[in-house]
Amino acid sequence: DLGQTEWTxxxxxxxxxxxxxxxLLPGDLSYADTHQPLWDSFGRLVEPYASRRPWMVTEGNHExxxxxxxxxxxxxxxxxxxxMPHGESDSNSxxxxxxxxxxxxxxxxxxxxxxxxxxxxxxxxxxxxxxVDRSVTPWLIVLLHAPWYNSNMAHQGEGExxxxxxxxxxxxxxxxxxxxxxxxxxxxxxRVYDNSATPCGPIHLTIGDGGNREGLAMTYKEPSPSIxxxxxxxxxxxxxxxxxxxxxxxxxxxxxxSASVVADGVWFESLSSLPSCSQNIVGKAPQxxxx
Numbered sequence: 087d088l089g090q091t092e093w094t095x096x097x098x099x100x101x102x103x104x105x106x107x108x109x110l111l112p113g114d115l116s117y118a119d120t121h122q123p124l125w126d127s128f129g130r131l132v133e134p135y136a137s138r139r140p141w142m143v144t145e146g147n148h149e150x151x152x153x154x155x156x157x158x159x160x161x162x163x164x165x166x167x168x169x170m171p172h173g174e175s176d177s178n179s180x181x182x183x184x185x186x187x188x189x190x191x192x193x194x195x196x197x198x199x200x201x202x203x204x205x206x207x208x209x210x211x212x213x214x215x216x217x218v219d220r221s222v223t224p225w226l227i228v229l230l231h232a233p234w235y236n237s238n239m240a241h242q243g244e245g246e247x248x249x250x251x252x253x254x255x256x257x258x259x260x261x262x263x264x265x266x267x268x269x270x271x272x273x274x275x276x277r278v279y280d281n282s283a284t285p286c287g288p289i290h291l292t293i294g295d296g297g298n299r300e301g302l303a304m305t306y307k308e309p310s311p312s313i314x315x316x317x318x319x320x321x322x323x324x325x326x327x328x329x330x331x332x333x334x335x336x337x338x339x340x341x342x343x344s345a346s347v348v349a350d351g352v353w354f355e356s357l358s359s360l361p362s363c364s365q366n367i368v369g370k371a372p373q374x375x376x377x
Contacts, residue, residue: 087113087114087146087169087267087268087270087295087296087297088111088115088132088296088297089114089116089117089296089297089298089299089300090116090117090124090127090128090131090297090299091297091298091299093296093297093298093321093341094131094296094297094298095131095297096297096321096341097296097297097321097322097323097341098131098132098135100322100323100339100341100346101135102135103346104325104346105113106139106325107139107140107187107188108139108140108141108142108187109135109136109139109140109141109142110142110143110146110192110229110265111141111142111143111144111267111296112143112146112194112229112230112231112265112266112267112293112294113143113144113145113146113147113148113149113197113230113231113267113268114146114147114148114149114162114231114267114268114298115128115143115146115148115149115168115301116128116129116148117148117240117298117299118148118151118163119151120149120151120153120176122163123164125167127312129167132238133225134363140187141231142170142185142192142194143168143170143194144170144181144182144194144195144196144229144230144231145161145181145196145197145198145199145231146162146197146198146231146267146268147197147198147231147232147268148309149161149163149164149198150198151163151164151278155333156279158258160198161180161181161198164180165180165181168180170183170194171183171185172201175214176210176213176214177210177214178206178210179196179199179206179207179210181196181198181199181207182194182196182199182207182210182211184214186222186223188285188328189222189224189225189328189330189331190223190225190226190227190328191218191223191225191226191227192227192229193211193214193215193227193228193229193230194228194229194230195207195211195228195230195248195252196230196231197230197231197232197245197248197255197268198231201247201248201252202251203251208251208252208255211252211255211345212255213246215255215259215368216255216368218259220260220358220364221350224331224332224356224358224359225262225328225331225334225356225358226259226260226261226262226357226358227261227262227263227264227265227326228256228261228263228264228265228288229265230245230248230264230265230266231266231267231268232244232245232248232266232268233245233266233267233268233269233273233290233292233294234246234248234249234253234264234266234290235249235275235278235292235313235314236266236269236273236279237273237291237306237307237311237314238269238271238273238292238303238305238306238307238317238319239303239305239306239307240269240270240271240303240305241268241269241303244268245266245268246375249324253279253280256288257279257288257304257359257365258289258367258368259367259368260286260357260364260366260367261288261339261357261364262288262289262334262354262356262357263288263289263290263291263326263336264288264289264290265291265293265324266290266291266292266293266294267292267293267294268292268294268301269294270294270298270302270303270319271292271294271302271303271304271306271317271318271319271320272291272292272293272295272296272302272316272317272318272319272320272322272324272338272349272350273291273292273298273316273318274289274290274291274314274315274316274317274336274338274348274350274352275289275290275291275313275314275315275319276289276313276315277289277312278290278313281313282313283312283313285326285363286360286362286363286366287352289336291324291336293322293323293325293338295319295320295322296321296323297321297341300372302319302320302321302367304319306319309329316338316350318340318349318350320340320341320342320349321340321341321342322338322339322340322341322346322349323338323339323341323346324336324337324338324339325337325338325339331356331359332355332356332357332359333353333354333355333356334353334354334356335351335353335354336351336354337350337351337352338350338351339360341364
């Protein structure tokens with residue numbers, strides 16, 4: 087949820103001070119909301135950054151921009167201005183696709199296009215997951231907009247129908263992390279599946295705090311659910327470092343100070359490297375030698 091405010095500029099300055107390969111943004115880019123010149127100003131704002139490194143995005147609710155009768159399905163400006171390489175992953179829609187980078191297969195899903203079990207997106211996801219070779223891309227990461235897990239009072243339950251439709255697919259395929267936006271705050275969950283902690287489920291993270299004009303989502307449920315490990319309503323950004331095929335480090339950088347402050351960080355192992363988890367992964371899981 088980046089937007090184009092002073093907080094956005096701070097976030098971009100902090101991101102730019104680090105060395106990174108690709109920027110991932112899970113929706114809500116310009117906040118144009120049908121005012122098309124804001125797409126132009128957003129393009130000028132991010133051009134110095136997006137022209138030097140790949141920006142890979144998926145859509146949020148602020149990209150819909152639907153017009154009754156004329157364009158009821160929406161996303162006209164988004165699809166025209168932010169064309170992603172969806173055809174390379176055999177997707178027929180710019181609203182969901184996948185790609186490989188740094189030993190990682192990254193799947194960008196669409197929270198605002200049909201995701202039901204008989205939808206094109208669901209069938210594409212099924213086929214895409216079946217083709218993942220964890221010996222080539224040992225890490226598997228998913229981005230979407232509306233979070234499936236959320237202890238913030240904002241946008242409660244808005245990702246639930248998508249979770250019910252797709253969570254089993256992601257869990258059975260050994261997805262390592264699921265990133266979401268939409269809620270204007272930061273939250274990190276433990277490995278979770280079907281609302282319960284599990285050693286072989288994805289880590290869910292909400293990172294919708296890039297600098298949007300609507301402000302922060304300040305109120306959380308109390309007490310904090312046991313599956314939520316860290317939560318804070320501050321603007322910031324996250325950094326994921328894929329160190330090797332087995333280990334990665336995630337850190338969340340708060341923007342409240344003149345310098346980017348690391349407020350949360352964790353090391354974790356890829357599920358494909360854990361024999362207790364990889365043996366249950368559906369698809370092309372790596373083979374572990376027995377001792």
